[in-house]
Amino acid sequence: MFYLIDKGSLATVTGELSRLYIWTGWIAFIVIIPLALTSMDYFVRKMGTWWKWLQRWTYAAAVLTLIHWAALHDWGGIAPAMTHFGPLIALEAYRVWYWYLRPGRRTVAA
Numbered sequence: 001m002f003y004l005i006d007k008g009s010l011a012t013v014t015g016e017l018s019r020l021y022i023w024t025g026w027i028a029f030i031v032i033i034p035l036a037l038t039s040m041d042y043f044v045r046k047m048g049t050w051w052k053w054l055q056r057w058t059y060a061a062a063v064l065t066l067i068h069w070a071a072l073h074d075w076g077g078i079a080p081a082m083t084h085f086g087p088l089i090a091l092e093a094y095r096v097w098y099w100y101l102r103p104g105r106r107t108v109a110a
């Protein structure tokens with residue numbers, strides 16, 4: 001909303017769509033809308049396994065947001081972006097280790 005108010009005209013907003021740091025933001029935003037709309041318990045029950053499939057699109061939105069942020073100001077934002085994405089990457093690395101690499105983990109066959 002602030003971006004739209006700041007630009008002040010539809011022509012300026014559409015004119016900027018081809019910029020990497022803008023279209024990545026818009027696509028991340030569009031991806032997030034159905035996730036937000038279906039985040040309550042009612043939809044978790046109604047959608048069954050599709051709910052998890054849909055929520056996993058959050059990974060695509062996260063990558064797009066990283067590019068969006070890093071590409072701002074001619075890629076000057078990679079360091080600040082990484083201060084926020086570093087913890088996310090660490091959490092994901094922990095999950096991969098816990099589920100697939102941890103010594104003594106239970107396998108399907110076991």
Ligand code: HEM
Nearest residue numbers: 003021022024025026027028029030032065068069072080
């Ligand atoms: C709806 C489409 C979007 C547009 C048009 C847009 C546009 C912008 C612009 C112009 C800036 C630079 C502000 C400045 O420093 O002058 C910015 C910064 C940023 N945007 Fe977006 N954005 C969008 C969506 C998103 C989404 C969905 C996310 C995350 C979920 C996001 C996260 C950020 C972050 C983290 C920054 C950096 C803020 C900072 O400098 O600390 N944006 N965005």
